[in-house]
Amino acid sequence: MNFLEERIVKDGVVKPGNVLKVDSFLNHQMDIHLMDQMGEEFKRRFAHKQINKILTIEASGIAIACAAARYFDVPVVFAKKSKSINLDGEMYVAMVESFTHKNVNQVVVSKKFLSADDKVLIIDDFLANGCALQGLISIVESAGATVEGIGIAVEKGFQIGGRVIRNLGYQLESLAIVDAMDAENGTITFREQ
Amino acid sequence: MNFLEERIVKDGVVKPGNVLKVDSFLNHQMDIHLMDQMGEEFKRRFAHKQINKILTIEASGIAIACAAARYFDVPVVFAKKSKSINLDGEMYVAMVESFTHKNVNQVVVSKKFLSADDKVLIIDDFLANGCALQGLISIVESAGATVEGIGIAVEKGFQIGGRVIRNLGYQLESLAIVDAMDAENGTITFREQ
Numbered sequence: 001m002n003f004l005e006e007r008i009v010k011d012g013v014v015k016p017g018n019v020l021k022v023d024s025f026l027n028h029q030m031d032i033h034l035m036d037q038m039g040e041e042f043k044r045r046f047a048h049k050q051i052n053k054i055l056t057i058e059a060s061g062i063a064i065a066c067a068a069a070r071y072f073d074v075p076v077v078f079a080k081k082s083k084s085i086n087l088d089g090e091m092y093v094a095m096v097e098s099f100t101h102k103n104v105n106q107v108v109v110s111k112k113f114l115s116a117d118d119k120v121l122i123i124d125d126f127l128a129n130g131c132a133l134q135g136l137i138s139i140v141e142s143a144g145a146t147v148e149g150i151g152i153a154v155e156k157g158f159q160i161g162g163r164v165i166r167n168l169g170y171q172l173e174s175l176a177i178v179d180a181m182d183a184e185n186g187t188i189t190f191r192e193q
Numbered sequence: 194m195n196f197l198e199e200r201i202v203k204d205g206v207v208k209p210g211n212v213l214k215v216d217s218f219l220n221h222q223m224d225i226h227l228m229d230q231m232g233e234e235f236k237r238r239f240a241h242k243q244i245n246k247i248l249t250i251e252a253s254g255i256a257i258a259c260a261a262a263r264y265f266d267v268p269v270v271f272a273k274k275s276k277s278i279n280l281d282g283e284m285y286v287a288m289v290e291s292f293t294h295k296n297v298n299q300v301v302v303s304k305k306f307l308s309a310d311d312k313v314l315i316i317d318d319f320l321a322n323g324c325a326l327q328g329l330i331s332i333v334e335s336a337g338a339t340v341e342g343i344g345i346a347v348e349k350g351f352q353i354g355g356r357v358i359r360n361l362g363y364q365l366e367s368l369a370i371v372d373a374m375d376a377e378n379g380t381i382t383f384r385e386q
Contacts, residue, residue, distance in 0.1 A: 029306040030269045032262040059251035059271065066256045069225040076223045078252065113222040 003037050004153065004175040005190050016183045018156070026153060027060035027125050038175060039067030042123065042151040045173045046072075049148040051121045053077060055114070055140065057107060057132055064153055065123040072121065077113045079136060081105045092142045094135035107135045109143075116144035127152040127174060130161025137170070154178065157191050196230050197346065197368040198383050209376040211349070219346060220253035220318050231368060232260030235316065235344040238366045239265075242341040244314045246270060248307070248333065250300060250325055257346055258316040265314065270306045272329060274298045285335045287328035300328045302336075309337035320345040320367060323354025330363070347371065350384050 001009065013021040025031040051072050056065035057079040065076045081096075082105065091108040098105060114120070122136050133150065140147050147170060155162045155174035165172045177191035194202065206214040218224040244265050249258035250272040258269045274289075275298065284301040291298060307313070315329050326343065333340050340363060348355045348367035358365045370384035 023303065024305065028270065028273070028303055030259065030262075030271070032259060032266070032268060035259065036263075059255060059273070062252060062255040063259045063269070066223065066225060066228065066259050069223075070229075073225070075225060076256070077221065078223070080221070080252070110216065110221055112217065 001190065002041075002175065004034070007031075007034060008154070008176055008178075009188060012188065014181045014183045014186050014188060018158070018181055019183075020154065020156070020178060020181060020188070022154065030063050035063050035067035036070075038064055038153060039069070039071045041175060042068045042121070042173065043071035046121060046149045046151070046171070049121070049171075050119050051148050053114070053118045053145075054121050054123055055079065055109070055136055056123045057081070057136060060126075061124040064125055064151075068121070068123055068151065077109060079107045079109045079139060082108050092139040094138045094142075096135035097131045107132070107139070109139050111143070114140065114143035114145050118143065118145035119148045120145050121148055122150045123152075124150075125153045127155040127161045127165075127172075128159045130159075130164050133161060133165060137165075137168075149173065151175075194383065195234075195368065197227070197234075200224075200227060201347070201369055201371075202381060205381065207374045207376045207379050207381060211351070211374055212376075213347065213349070213371060213374060213381070215347065223256050228256050228260035229263075231257055231346060232262070232264045234368060235261045235314070235366065236264035239314060239342045239344065239364070242314070242364075243312050244341050246307070246311045246338075247314050247316055248272065248302070248329055249316045250274070250329060253319075254317040257318055257344075261314070261316055261344065270302060272300045272302045272332060275301050285332040287331045287335075289328035290324045300325070300332070302332050304336070307333065307336035307338050311336065311338035312341045313338050314341055315343045316345075317343075318346045320348040320354045320358075320365075321352045323352075323357050326354060326358060330358075330361075342366065344368075 054076045069076045149171040152174040155177045157177040157179040180189040247269045262269045289300045342364040345367040348370045350370040350372040372384045373382040
């Protein structure tokens with residue numbers, strides 16, 4: 001097990017309905033040392049790529065993206081979730097369905113901060129059905145920029161998102177892939193990587 | 194002028210209606226070196242305080258809070274904005290009016306992550322009328338924890354928030370206090386600190 005898998009086993013909580021709570025160290029309270037380790041590991045996995053920008057989505061992707069940005073020495077742009085349809089044409093827009101909240105959000109990035117020259121690493125905390133990620137990819141493509149890679153903290157390997165993204169040919173690196181969870185006895189099965 | 198004031202003069206944009214856009218380096222695209230400098234400066238200003246936790250609010254406070262957390266070597270908790278009234282009693286809740294979006298949000302923090310022992314530094318990117326900050330303070334008080342200090346990147350000195358918070362006796366440190374802006378010629382007047 002790597003450092004993140006070990007931490008999930010130690011402090012993650014499995015709830016009924018395939019819910020994995022990692023809010024004590026990843027997405028509500030955040031362990032700043034763990035963030036740093038994740039940033040370093042993403043740099044190792046994408047060391048061969050020329051990356052000049054990291055793109056994430058509010059809110060819980062921001063801390064991980066910032067930790068990675070220190071290792072890549074590049075700026076972070078975070079996509080904003082917006083209910084508003086009152087856009088001024090200066091935004092890239094994607095529609096994103098939320099698995100957790102069962103609604104659809106606009107996700108927007110200002111055109112000022114993504115252009116055709118950009119070589120982008122997308123970072124997020126969770127990958128399940130992949131809707132948020134597909135929205136971010138679509139925004140990068142709208143800008144004519146290149147998705148050089150995708151870094152995820154925790155992938156739910158039993159949901160479709162990871163397979164779809166890998167089938168599309170992207171280098172997707174998930175630090176922990178959960179293939180199964182058992183809420184009864186709290187066990188978590190990680191995919192061998 | 195300090196490093197943040199210089200950056201605001203260089204890359205900030207003054208818009209009519211006392212709007213200051215800092216989205217190219219602070220709250221949409223984020224300069225990771227600037228975040229680090231801010232974190233270091235907050236450590237300097239609160240060096241005499243015993244702080245064991247940083248509290249911020251999603252989304253744009255998170256990057257600054259994480260940068261500061263590296264210098265204080267403490268975890269970050271971010272308050273979540275929630276439209277839902279379906280809370281399970283395990284959350285501290287505050288009602289926060291948004292000046293920008295003209296609506297009211299619930300702001301919540303899990304009771305697991307704030308307790309009476311906590312000595313909290315509150316961090317946020319902007320302070321204007323202070324509603325978000327008052328919500329965070331109220332959450333810390335609900336937990337029986339102590340607000341040791343408040344660190345803000347940009348304070349709009351011509352709005353009431355800063356005065357209210359200082360009158361309440363809190364150590365509020367704003368790295369840049371904007372006392373006046375002129376959208377016509379783009380000038381910004383900072384308060385001498």
